[in-house]
Amino acid sequence: MGRERTDQPAYRSHASGQARVRLGGVEFYLGKYDSPESRAKYHELLGQYLKNGKQAPEKPAKDNAVRLADEPVQVRHLTADFRAKVLPLHEDNAANFNKFSNLLDLLDALHGKELASEFGPRKLEAIRDTLVTVGIGLKPKPNSRSYANAQVRKLIAIFRHGVSRELIEASRIVALEALPPLRPGQAKDNPKRTGVPLEVIRATLPEMSKTAAAMIRIQLATAMRPSELFRMTPAMIDRSGEVWFYRPTKHKTEHHGKTKAVPLLGDALDALAPFLFGDPDDLCFTTRLRTPWNKDNYRRHVERAAKRAKVEHWTPYQIRHRSLQSIRDDAGPEAAQAIAGHSRMDTTEVYAKASEAKAIEAARAAPKL
Numbered sequence: 316m317g318r319e320r321t322d323q324p325a326y327r328s329h330a331s332g333q334a335r336v337r338l339g340g341v342e343f344y345l346g347k348y349d350s351p352e353s354r355a356k357y358h359e360l361l362g363q364y365l366k367n368g369k370q371a372p373e374k375p376a377k378d379n380a381v382r383l384a385d386e387p388v389q390v391r392h393l394t395a396d397f398r399a400k401v402l403p404l405h406e407d408n409a410a411n412f413n414k415f416s417n418l419l420d421l422l423d424a425l426h427g428k429e430l431a432s433e434f435g436p437r438k439l440e441a442i443r444d445t446l447v448t449v450g451i452g453l454k455p456k457p458n459s460r461s462y463a464n465a466q467v468r469k470l471i472a473i474f475r476h477g478v479s480r481e482l483i484e485a486s487r488i489v490a491l492e493a494l495p496p497l498r499p500g501q502a503k504d505n506p507k508r509t510g511v512p513l514e515v516i517r518a519t520l521p522e523m524s525k526t527a528a529a530m531i532r533i534q535l536a537t538a539m540r541p542s543e544l545f546r547m548t549p550a551m552i553d554r555s556g557e558v559w560f561y562r563p564t565k566h567k568t569e570h571h572g573k574t575k576a577v578p579l580l581g582d583a584l585d586a587l588a589p590f591l592f593g594d595p596d597d598l599c600f601t602t603r604l605r606t607p608w609n610k611d612n613y614r615r616h617v618e619r620a621a622k623r624a625k626v627e628h629w630t631p632y633q634i635r636h637r638s639l640q641s642i643r644d645d646a647g648p649e650a651a652q653a654i655a656g657h658s659r660m661d662t663t664e665v666y667a668k669a670s671e672a673k674a675i676e677a678a679r680a681a682p683k684l
Contacts, residue, residue: 339371359395391427436494447502460502510637511629522620529586536583538638550595
């Protein structure tokens with residue numbers, strides 16, 4: 316059986332020992348074959364080529380060759396390698412994917428043609444200043460202190476990837492991590508999210524679609540994140556034991572090698588049951604238009620229902636806080652930690668001033684509507 320054909324220009328070797336790629340009839344030489352630098356340059360040139368409608372990224376030299384072998388690694392080479400090697404791993408997490416994409420675009424726009432080895436704390440601080448004063452993305456707005464600090468950590472992760480690929484020296488990470496995080500008072504802080512009162516939820520449910528109301532009930536009974544509900548399929552429900560478990564194939568702590576098992580009892584099981592009769596691999600919950608739920612349409616649905624019910628404004632992201640607060644009060648912090656899937660107790664404390672048994676105990680203590 317022959318090799319599957321692809322129209323993507325291949326990374327190839329040359330008799331000279333260099334790596335090369337032909338783009339739009341122009342031969343680009345990239346440096347030593349199979350070196351991290353040549354791979355990074357390949358990804359960067361390929362990105363330019365595809366973005367330009369499969370045209371050669373630069374005007375060819377007279378000898379119809381562009382020699383890049385001696386070009387030092389620039390920030391744009393590092394970001395291209397990250398896009399090729401790491402960014403696809405975040406495709407199942409739209410929020411993370413978009414955050415990294417925006418940061419990579421910003422790095423290219425501000426520092427793309429600068430040497431990656433010369434990107435230091437002062438340049439990192441300047442990007443952070445942009446985040447808290449202007450923001451980035453299609454609809455920029457000033458970001459909070461915690462968000463800006465989180466984005467700085469992502470920027471450092473991009474350069475840490477460069478170290479792992481031997482594109483830059485490890486000393487770059489030491490330098491970048493020398494930038495202290497923003498302290499309280501140095502940038503705006505968003506109001507802390509609090510749990511929504513149960514009576515407000517009860518009053519809002521009649522104004523929701525049956526699907527959204529079921530999702531709210533399941534969230535409250537399990538302390539699940541909305542994103543975990545959006546991905547749920549009948550095949551992910553383990554019905555082999557006395558207690559049924561939701562075992563998502565993708566979840567927030569998956570990259571730490573952790574598994575997640577959410578017990579489904581009482582109100583959660585009652586609310587979920589009508590949505591388990593479809594194809595095992597189809598989503599349990601879709602909108603009235605049969606499209607997937609996401610953080611935006613779910614939030615808007617809840618906000619509009621609350622307005623019709625004439626109760627205080629609330630969002631589905633307050634449900635997890637409400638649930639964990641109740642579980643912690645009734646069953647203790649360890650139960651809240653178990654059902655939340657947190658590795659550290661202080662993370663649970665942020666939400667709620669691991670064993671499956673503890674998670675079941677937590678589910679039994681979850682608030683009831």
